[in-house]
Amino acid sequence: MDKTLVIGSTGNLGREVVDGLVAAGAAPRALSRRQGVPDEGAERVPGGVEGVVGDLRDPAMLEAALTGVRSVFLVWPFLTTEHAPAVLDAIGRHARRVVYVSSSGVDRTAGRQTDPIRQLHADMEELIEKSEVEWTVLRADTFASNARGWAAQIRAGDVVRGPDSAATAVIDERDIAAVAVRALTEDGHGGATYVLTGPHVLSRTEQVRAIGDAVGRPLRFEAVPPDVARERMLADGRPPALVDALLAGAEARQASELITTTVEDITGAPARTFARWAADRVDVFR
Numbered sequence: 001m002d003k004t005l006v007i008g009s010t011g012n013l014g015r016e017v018v019d020g021l022v023a024a025g026a027a028p029r030a031l032s033r034r035q036g037v038p039d040e041g042a043e044r045v046p047g048g049v050e051g052v053v054g055d056l057r058d059p060a061m062l063e064a065a066l067t068g069v070r071s072v073f074l075v076w077p078f079l080t081t082e083h084a085p086a087v088l089d090a091i092g093r094h095a096r097r098v099v100y101v102s103s104s105g106v107d108r109t110a111g112r113q114t115d116p117i118r119q120l121h122a123d124m125e126e127l128i129e130k131s132e133v134e135w136t137v138l139r140a141d142t143f144a145s146n147a148r149g150w151a152a153q154i155r156a157g158d159v160v161r162g163p164d165s166a167a168t169a170v171i172d173e174r175d176i177a178a179v180a181v182r183a184l185t186e187d188g189h190g191g192a193t194y195v196l197t198g199p200h201v202l203s204r205t206e207q208v209r210a211i212g213d214a215v216g217r218p219l220r221f222e223a224v225p226p227d228v229a230r231e232r233m234l235a236d237g238r239p240p241a242l243v244d245a246l247l248a249g250a251e252a253r254q255a256s257e258l259i260t261t262t263v264e265d266i267t268g269a270p271a272r273t274f275a276r277w278a279a280d281r282v283d284v285f286r
């Protein structure tokens with residue numbers, strides 16, 4: 001059977017894509033930099049799924065991972081496009097289709113994007129469109145799973161402190177994955193750029209409150225100034241360039257009322273609410 005290579009298969013989104021492909025009867029191959037991917041247990045990659053070791057920064061390593069692959073699910077977990085042309089060349093030598101996860105904040109009509117993360121995605125979209133493979137771009141809104149970053153504070157107390165950002169239509173990563181599975185396995189999505197959002201525009205205050213409802217105690221969000229947020233994020237071990245990019249992205253994010261019906265249009269099921277995401281992930285916060 002033709003394989004589907006899932007890059008980022010151990011991540012918040014990628015593991016949902018692996019699950020979705022298994023459920024759809026497709027044959028995923030899960031890429032990770034770590035040895036023994038399928039042996040890391042059900043929490044990361046479902047048992048029985050073929051795992052393969054590879055690093056996007058070493059495109060030559062991807063040749064074996066791509067053998068027999070027809071479709072590729074691609075995330076780009078970096079701040080620059082270094083290695084991307086070589087990775088896309090390797091994909092083009094083996095696969096016919098690539099599905100790339102971009103950001104709903106990208107505006108390709110603008111000369112430059114407003115922050116480094118959007119710029120990265122705009123640059124990646126451009127490279128992918130020039131490549132030989134049939135492509136589909138999924139421009140996703142803020143992932144609900146970003147709220148996992150609040151878990152330690154919620155387990156320890158009732159206040160979540162962090163940098164504020166404009167409200168957006170936060171999306172459940174299972175809904176992005178469901179669209180990705182369709183685009184990877186069905187015809188008719190080539191050349192499409194899908195903007196994917198959740199069903200409600202939510203501030204961080206409202207997200208934290210929804211997690212409180214799920215765990216059964218009142219929680220509140222307290223915005224901290226960017227310099228305080230920066231120090232905390234660095235103390236958590238995040239690389240300085242990533243911290244700066246995340247803070248720039250949070251600051252540049254404009255309030256957006258954008259809600260699309262694309263998840264439902266493509267999958268037939270409405271996008272899940274953040275309240276549902278929190279209820280299904282309650283163990284993360286207890």
Ligand SMILES: NC(=O)c1ccc[n+]([C@@H]2O[C@H](COP(=O)([O-])OP(=O)(O)OC[C@H]3O[C@@H](n4cnc5c(N)ncnc54)[C@H](OP(=O)(O)O)[C@@H]3O)[C@@H](O)[C@H]2O)c1
Nearest residue numbers: 008009010011012013032033055056075076077102142143
């Ligand atoms: N979070 C958001 O709000 C948002 C919004 C729009 C778009 N996105 C995009 O969605 C992507 C996926 O998000 P996520 O939350 O699922 O990410 P995540 O949980 O941080 O997972 C990152 C994945 O990338 C893999 N990875 C990292 N470095 C790699 C390398 N050098 N070579 C191969 N694989 C590597 C990791 O695999 P191993 O560690 O197992 O190697 C892991 O599976 C992000 O990278 C971002 O570009 C995110």
